[in-house]
Amino acid sequence: MTTSPTSEKKELVLKGVAASPGIAIGTAYLFVKETPRADERALASDEEVAVEDERLDRAVLKSVKELTKILAFAQQKVGDAKARILEAQIMVLEDPVLLTSMHKRIKKERKNAEYIVSEEIGKYARLMLAAHDEYMHERAHDVEDLRNRIVRNLQQEKLTSKFDGSMIVIAHTLTPADTMVLSRNHVLGYATDMGGVTSHAALFSRSLKIPAIVGLGDATRSLANGDQLIIDGYGGTLIVHPTTERLAEFEAKRQRFLAFEANLSQLRDLPAETADGHRIELSANIELSEELEYVVVQGSQGVGLYRTESLLIGRDDFPSEDEQYEEYKRVVDRIYPHRVIMRTFDVGGDKLAPETAEEANPFLGWRGIRVSLDRPDLFLSQLRAMLRASSRKNLAIMFPMVSSLPELKKAKAFLRQAKAELKAKKIKFDDHLEVGVMIEVPAAALNAGALAAEVDFLSIGSNDLIQYLMAVDRGNSLVARLYDEFDPAVLATIKHVINAGQKQKAWVGICGEMGGHPLAAPLLLGMGIDELSVVPVVLPEIKKIVRTLRFSDMQKVARDVLTLSTGDEVRAYLRKVIKKACPDIPLDDTVRG
Ligand code: PEP
Numbered sequence: 001m002t003t004s005p006t007s008e009k010k011e012l013v014l015k016g017v018a019a020s021p022g023i024a025i026g027t028a029y030l031f032v033k034e035t036p037r038a039d040e041r042a043l044a045s046d047e048e049v050a051v052e053d054e055r056l057d058r059a060v061l062k063s064v065k066e067l068t069k070i071l072a073f074a075q076q077k078v079g080d081a082k083a084r085i086l087e088a089q090i091m092v093l094e095d096p097v098l099l100t101s102m103h104k105r106i107k108k109e110r111k112n113a114e115y116i117v118s119e120e121i122g123k124y125a126r127l128m129l130a131a132h133d134e135y136m137h138e139r140a141h142d143v144e145d146l147r148n149r150i151v152r153n154l155q156q157e158k159l160t161s162k163f164d165g166s167m168i169v170i171a172h173t174l175t176p177a178d179t180m181v182l183s184r185n186h187v188l189g190y191a192t193d194m195g196g197v198t199s200h201a202a203l204f205s206r207s208l209k210i211p212a213i214v215g216l217g218d219a220t221r222s223l224a225n226g227d228q229l230i231i232d233g234y235g236g237t238l239i240v241h242p243t244t245e246r247l248a249e250f251e252a253k254r255q256r257f258l259a260f261e262a263n264l265s266q267l268r269d270l271p272a273e274t275a276d277g278h279r280i281e282l283s284a285n286i287e288l289s290e291e292l293e294y295v296v297v298q299g300s301q302g303v304g305l306y307r308t309e310s311l312l313i314g315r316d317d318f319p320s321e322d323e324q325y326e327e328y329k330r331v332v333d334r335i336y337p338h339r340v341i342m343r344t345f346d347v348g349g350d351k352l353a354p355e356t357a358e359e360a361n362p363f364l365g366w367r368g369i370r371v372s373l374d375r376p377d378l379f380l381s382q383l384r385a386m387l388r389a390s391s392r393k394n395l396a397i398m399f400p401m402v403s404s405l406p407e408l409k410k411a412k413a414f415l416r417q418a419k420a421e422l423k424a425k426k427i428k429f430d431d432h433l434e435v436g437v438m439i440e441v442p443a444a445a446l447n448a449g450a451l452a453a454e455v456d457f458l459s460i461g462s463n464d465l466i467q468y469l470m471a472v473d474r475g476n477s478l479v480a481r482l483y484d485e486f487d488p489a490v491l492a493t494i495k496h497v498i499n500a501g502q503k504q505k506a507w508v509g510i511c512g513e514m515g516g517h518p519l520a521a522p523l524l525l526g527m528g529i530d531e532l533s534v535v536p537v538v539l540p541e542i543k544k545i546v547r548t549l550r551f552s553d554m555q556k557v558a559r560d561v562l563t564l565s566t567g568d569e570v571r572a573y574l575r576k577v578i579k580k581a582c583p584d585i586p587l588d589d590t591v592r593g
């Protein structure tokens with residue numbers, strides 16, 4: 001029987017999204033941030049208008065000062081790139097156009113400063129919230145934070161963010177500034193109702209190496225200050241009022257993980273080579289060039305997937321060829337001498353689109369290479385930008401969402417055209433750069449041999465491949481439990497792609513999330529995969545797994561697994577393999593295995 005340390009309180013397990021790895025055990029500090037009220041008040045005289053003007057100037061100045069202090073602190077703690085979000089907030093505040101327009105409105109509408117600030121800045125937040133895009137939603141919260149800061153300063157209220165001792169911070173939502181200010185205390189972990197893994201609170205926590213969970217729904221409503229908590233930042237679970245047994249179990253896990261992580265840094269410069277000398281390539285997936293430093297620190301051998309469409313975030317036009325060239329050059333220069341595989345824009349589906357097309361089934365619609373082939377100007381300018389950045393010979397290009405051979409041939413024809421255009425202008429590039437195709441559509445998987453004959457490599461996009469194979473929307477929580485990377489159909493498909501590709505002398509990698517799953521790595525290795533491209537945070541762990549295993553053993557594991565008939569059987573088998581070969585690997589039974 002399990003017992004509870006506070007016997008009247010029942011243990012509660014809440015599921016969120018793992019945002020920063022690690023385990024934290026401690027008590028809750030509920031960070032409650034009331035949205036300051038900005039009631040409308042009419043001004044009766046010119047004197048009152050002057051008073052409001054002055055109040056506004058003072059509040060803005062105070063907000064700039066506060067943010068500048070937080071910025072200096074952030075630069076020290078997380079580095080310039082991430083602190084830039086705060087710099088952007090300061091720039092908005094110092095923008096004379098915004099300030100002038102607020103003063104004008106106070107004068108013209110004869111309304112109090114709180115109301116005008118709320119209206120004027122709220123306008124931007126509303127616009128951002130209207131966009132169907134997680135990134136824009138996160139930025140809208142940053143803008144709302146800015147508005148609340150000024151209004152709070154107008155009312156001269158102080159937000160308390162100080163606590164004694166070590167605590168786990170629980171909040172409905174956390175802005176970048178909140179995360180930084182709170183981190184002056186001894187924060188053991190963060191858990192928030194809102195936010196995705198791309199939220200800046202998540203980003204900061206990863207940089208600060210503080211375990212975090214986001215997207216807990218309405219967890220804060222059921223929590224109180226001082227509640228005993230466990231954050232499992234690997235599995236994305238928050239355990240409230242843990243039993244004594246649970247506490248002991250997680251304390252042991254925490255100690256093991258700490259020891260495990262301390263050892264990982266020794267792996268940084270070592271290759272991803274099995275104990276019996278079989279070497280694969282272990283590279284990282286990136287979305288933004290800001291992630292490059294982290295990728296290097298994590299000991300990556302290169303970038304296996306650069307999602308270039310992230311350049312389109314926050315803008316409504318396409319970046320020019322020169323702008324793209326600058327960005328691509330920055331990435332290849334930083335990663336040199338290792339290779340960077342750049343994927344041409346994968347827009348559409350659940351991602352950004354160049355124009356708003358109303359589609360009943362966007363995932364089956366105009367996305368990836370289909371968009372590029374229909375918009376030759378955009379496609380050619382991206383290809384030219386990539387080619388221009390390739391002169392150090394460490395850049396490869398791959399095409400997303402290809403479903404048939406004619407499509408691949410058309411994409412290659414565009415690449416030839418882009419090369420010819422550059423040659424005509426005598427611009428240098430790597431004429432022999434590697435070209436690859438992503439295998440994300442079942443038709444492409446079945447036809448992998450024919451596609452491979454046309455390219456240098458195949459990269460399995462398991463995120464989409466599984467969604468299309470299993471007919472399960474990858475972002476729909478209603479059917480999330482049907483999305484199974486270990487389903488025998490998925491495994492047979494992957495094995496087929498590896499064999500078919502290699503038979504045509506193309507190397508085969510995987511860049512979907514599955515490649516970074518600690519249970520999938522031994523299996524993929526045994527199936528003969530040439531490259532794993534994973535999210536940077538799991539890279540050392542996967543390297544450790546690869547270096548611990550024997551290739552010959554994993555080939556047998558792969559053969560055995562391919563005879564099993566359900567995903568559960570596969571997982572149970574692989575869990576045993578990992579537990580035996582690498583007992584210190586943090587496997588969470590509920591989520592990661
Ligand atoms: C994939 O589908 O596995 C993939 C890597 O592409 P994305 O997740 O960007 O669709």
Ligand code: MG
Nearest residue numbers: 440461463464
């Ligand atoms: Mg994909």
